[in-house]
Amino acid sequence: MAEDSLPRRLDVRDFPTIESETMMLDTRPLNDPEVLQLEPILTIRHGSVLKDKLLAALSRSDAVELSIDKNSEADLSFVQLIEAARLQASRQGKALSLASPVEGSVLETLERAGLTTAMTSQSRAFWFHEKEKQ
Numbered sequence: 001m002a003e004d005s006l007p008r009r010l011d012v013r014d015f016p017t018i019e020s021e022t023m024m025l026d027t028r029p030l031n032d033p034e035v036l037q038l039e040p041i042l043t044i045r046h047g048s049v050l051k052d053k054l055l056a057a058l059s060r061s062d063a064v065e066l067s068i069d070k071n072s073e074a075d076l077s078f079v080q081l082i083e084a085a086r087l088q089a090s091r092q093g094k095a096l097s098l099a100s101p102v103e104g105s106v107l108e109t110l111e112r113a114g115l116t117t118a119m120t121s122q123s124r125a126f127w128f129h130e131k132e133k134q
Contacts, residue, residue: 047081
């Protein structure tokens with residue numbers, strides 16, 4: 001397969017600042033996150049669509065909550081995309097969270113990649129809803 005036909009790796013720079021996006025009126029109560037129900041297939045083939053949905057949600061809201069079905073199929077590109085989105089949201093003073101702790105394919109992907117063994121307390125709080133130790 002030619003190198004130029006492979007999907008390019010997503011990077012934090014793929015998430016433009018809010019000023020470059022068109023703002024939409026948000027009528028939800030303050031501090032009520034926008035819930036983004038993710039598709040059941042969270043793989044590299046669908047990464048571009050998911051990135052666009054995340055960007056749109058983060059441009060509309062100060063808090064976005066991702067709802068992931070326990071039967072979703074995920075690969076490492078999904079984890080990379082979510083981590084890049086978390087960094088960008090944090091830089092913009094916004095919150096990105098999960099509706100529930102990860103399980104199923106997403107959890108297996110984190111484990112296979114060895115990411116569960118050396119997680120920071122912030123990452124454990126994000127992915128597993130564990131309380132951060134003071």
